Amino acid sequence: MTGKESPLRDLDWRAASPVLVLVLLLTQVGLYVWMAQRGFEFTDESYYFLNYLYWRDLIGTMSFFGAYFEWPFRMLGQSVPAIRIFSLLLLLASSAFFTREVLGYVSRREGSSRETPWAFMVAGMAASMFYFGHLSTLRAPSYNLLALCSMLLATGLLLRLLERGVLFTNARLTVFCYGLAIGACGLGKASSGVMLVLLHALFFVLANRDWRLRHLIEFLVLSLAGVSLNFVVLQLAHPQWLEELREGMVLVSMDGSHNLLGSVKSFWWKVQALAPTFLAWTLGAGVTVALLARWIIRSRRTALSVLVVALVVGSLFGLINAMDAPNSTTLPGSAKLIWWKIHAFVPTFLAWTLGTGVTVALLAWWIIRSRRTALSALVVALVGGCVLGLIWGPEHWWLPLLGLAVLLLWSFEGLSRKPFRLVRGDLTDFALMALLFALPVAFSFGTNMPLLEHSQMAAVFAITALLLRLLRLARLGILAPPALVVCLAALCLPALVIQLRAATDVHYTYRQLSALGEQSLPVHLGAADNTLRVDAATRETLQSVIGAARAVGLAPGRAILDFTGDGPGLIYALGGRPLGTAWLLGGYPGSQTIAAHVVEKLPAQALRNAWLLSSDNNPRAIKDWQQLLNARLGPDAHELVATVHIRAPYRWGENAPDSLSVQIWKPRVAALAEGK
Incomplete structure (x- = not known):
């Protein structure tokens, strides 16, 4: 630990690391x-497709992501595989820019002119593919993707603007693009946009460093x-967008699936539940790292003793706090509950045990050879345990897990100072770390899913x-190049x-009947005649619905109002045009109220001319849709022409x-026209 920076581009491993x-x-x-x-x-992905094509025709929406992705989708020939690949390219490009700017920002603040090693940029690009983790098979661009990419670009641009000597070439263009990204985030996902602005303002x-009034204005x-x-x-592009937004706010207030206050409360309860275990691990691991890193050069025996004691105490403390007191008062019931608690905690515990076990083994073997090697082994084991926790641990642990790892790695830097002390740049460093850990929460703010789990997408x-x-550890000479290669990989x-x-x-798929690798049967669907590969049950479903619809005269481009509660995929597969809303959500407390509101808002003639989809046994179906239409149009405005049974x-x-x-x-006006 010399405290001197080591130029990464001059090291022998510089060619091997990026390759790996x-x-x-x-x-x-490739996968x-x-x-x-x-x-x-x-459901969700088909809803995205319909938004690209018909976002102007909706009576209400809270997100205008369709306006941003309409032309890419149309220019790609409305190809579903192509737009999915477009998602990937957009994500990789924005994450590469973001990683480069974050690492470059810190380097420039320290007076270094070095460019960010592209191995780190590649690792950042790989990390962006966590986006496909929580809802793994939703791959088309959505409001979530627009929000994430906008947040990545806006944060990277802000860091570029805050570097020393902000009056660089194209600074004004950079500020303008920063605002452009903020606006895109807000129109794609308003809750994330508001949180992004607040976090950026605080940072x-x-x-x-430049508080001149002219610069600020x-x-x-x-x-x-x-x-x-x-x-x-x-x-x-859409002069009525403000009215559509206002109507979207009305629909969301009726929905019952989005409760912002409830989401915040749920997040706070989750934080409270995780706090004891997180603090236990922080205590155990913090003692380990602090004492070991500080004493490793003094006494091998002392260092190993501290390591073992801290690991044992931290592990036991963590297990005790991770297991709630059993509710059952009987011995068999308590034993059974304790067993289930242990079973649920095993993935995280094994991940940490393996990581810390590797630490002990490597340190015991290498500690007498090289202080740098021993510390590098500790870093590798720490990162390895973190990676195993991300793979096999509970999803809601991902953010505390990474937070603990970053905190411990920062302690390595602090302990390398002689004497140990905080310096002026630490405030900005802490602020940047806090910003990076708050942004995933901002990304998921307002979701109707568990916030911590959903935030793993960011x-x-x-x-x-x-x-x-x-x-930083590599440039300070604390982390050996081979260890850095292993960590990045x-x-x-x-x-x-x-x-x-x-x-x-x-x-590990989202609403699929089989794994994606097993779906190999081609099926043609949609107005653009997309060819996708699906499983046998899904192909039978699509072919039966499309065949029945074509047989009774439902041609592509016809308006369809869906009352099945989850029919965006049926509308898209039929090549239909959604009437009023791309997804009339069923299964929520406010679904019936929303359906009544949509029927009331739509023009009567549009309702008479529309084809309808319904279901008598779908638990998400709108139950009283016929009464709603009869009250608006009178009886017998539509006739039942086909019933298809599909696999759920x-x-x-x-x-x-x-x-x-x-x-x-079928609308009776169409039937009358055919009879003339």
Whole structure:
């Protein structure tokens, strides 16, 4: 630990490291591209497709992501595999820019002119593919992708603007593009956009060095101009967008699936539940690292003793706090509950045990040879345990796990100072780390899913914080080059496992009947006649619905109002045009109210001319849709012309049937026209 920076580009491993990390990234990309033509998702992803094509025709929406992805989708010939690959390219490009700017920002603040080693950029790109982890088979661009890419670009641009000597070439263009990214995030996902602005403002106050009034006004005006351009283009493309947004807010208030206050409370309860175990691990691991790193040069026996004691105490403390007190008062009931608690905790415990076990073994073997080797082994084991926790541990642990790893790696830097002390740059360093760990929460803010689990889609922010710490350790001479290679490669593995699981295990897919790698049967669907590869049950479902619809005269391009509650995929497969809303959500407390509101808002003639889809046994179906239409149009405005029984693409509730009925209703005005 010399405290002197080691120029990475002059080391012998500089050619080998990027190759190894690049191979892992290309493997992920290859798997993703191979699976791009496989799988058809009937709900969320089909909803995205309909939004690209018909976002102007909706009566209400809270997100205008369709406006951003309409032309890419149309220019790609409405190809589903192509737009899925477009998602990947957009994600990789924005994450590469973000990683480069974050690592470059810290280097430039320290007076270094070195470029970010591209092995780190590749590792950051690999980390961005965590986006496909939580909802693994939703691969088409969505409001989530637009929000994430905008947040990556905006944060990278902000860091570029905050570096020393902000008056660089094209600084004004950079500020304008920053505003452009902020505006895109807000129009794609308003809750994330608001949180992003708040977090950036706080970081700006802590990290900005140029407080000249002229500079601040220029920054504000140009960034607002960038934000405004989004709204100007949206106004030109769709003059009624504001009315559509207002109506979207009304629909969301009726929905019952999005409760912002409930989401915040749930997140806070989750934090409270995780805090004891996290603090226990922090205590155990913190004592280990601090004492070992400080004493390793003094006494081998003392160092190993401290290591073993801290690991044992931390592990026991963590296990005790991870297991809640059993509710049962009987001995057999308590024993059974304790067993289930242990069984649930095994993945995380094994990950940490393996990681710390490797630490002990390597240190015991190497501690007498080289202090640097011993510390490098400790870092590798720490990163390895973190990676194993990301792969096999509970999803809600991912953010505390990475936070602990970053905290411990930072302690290596602090303990390398003689004497140990905090320096002026630490405040900005802490602020940057806090920003990177807060951004995943901002990304998921407002979701109707568990926030911590959902935020793993934006894990690239937190993993970049880990990459920053590894780069610092390497430049300080604490981390040996071979150990750095291993760490970078290890950080690519969790995202690779995500792709492998989606290809081989149906339990890691989202609303699919089989793993993507097993879906090989071609099927043609949609107005653009897309060819996708699906499983046998899904192909039979699609072919039977499309065949029945064509037989009764439902041609592509006809307006369809879906009352099945989860029919975006049926509308898209039929090549239909959604009437009023791309997805009339069923199964939520406010679903019936929303259906009544949509029927009331739609023009009567449009309702009379529309084809209808319904179901009498789908648990998400709108139950009283006929009464709603009869009240608006009078009786017998539509006639039942076909009923198809399909395999349920997913289960909604415990008692959901395996087979669903889909009823096709024809407008009588069309039938009368055909009879003349």
